[in-house]
Amino acid sequence: MKILVICAIAGMAISGVAEARGSNSVRGHIRSNGVYVAPHVRTNPNSTKLDNWSTRGNVNPYNGRTGTVDPYRPSSSNPYGSPYNNRRSSPY
Template identity: 65%
Template sequence: MIIKTTIVFTLCLISATSFARGGGFSSGHSSYHSSGTGEHYVSGYTRSNGTYVAGHHQTNPNQTKYDNWSSKGNVNPYTGKEGTIDPSR
């Protein structure tokens, strides 16, 4: 019985930790949902000029532009598109 209780407790703890990492928050006009893997999903939204921006994945903000999917040398894993922007500019 103790082993069974320990296993259930461990699974609950793992589930709670995973849920906390995937939490989202609202940032301005879009919704940001972190996956805990260095990237997040931005929900679709409509700009003030009426243009709709479809939902998409992005790398998480940080202090460098070299790891952005749009930077040269990187590839967006969701679209397969190679980066074209020079990150040193």
Template identity: 55%
Template sequence: MKIIPFAAAVMLFFSALPAMAKGGSHSVRGYTKKDSTYVQPHHATNRDNTKSNNYSHKGNVNPYTGKEGTRND
């Protein structure tokens, strides 16, 4: 009978792994800048210390829009 609580704990742990992962992306709500420019809602990669793995960087493709990256910084 101890196997069932253990199995439940293991399943809970593995279901939480995507939330703990550094990679991935998130949704950004639309917002208005200080200069009154409206920015449409979009997806962005999660923040890390690497610029080359972002959707806008050359060699990467945004899976939501299909656009290829153009930035080289």
């Protein structure tokens, strides 16, 4: 019984850390094109793509998947890429 209580407290602490790091829950919904999106957890929106779980170099703490998205590639909504995410040129 003691171990069960300790595990429950540890689980709440871990989920609290994930929430404090800037994530939120998304309810399941149907998109305008009729596709169902299952409930999931995502990072809060901000001005950078570097801290998203799907970005290359990051790991999603909820499912263990490694990110594959190149944060520097321009997108359709921002064809020039984000100034916060542009690679810096070497001074040499």
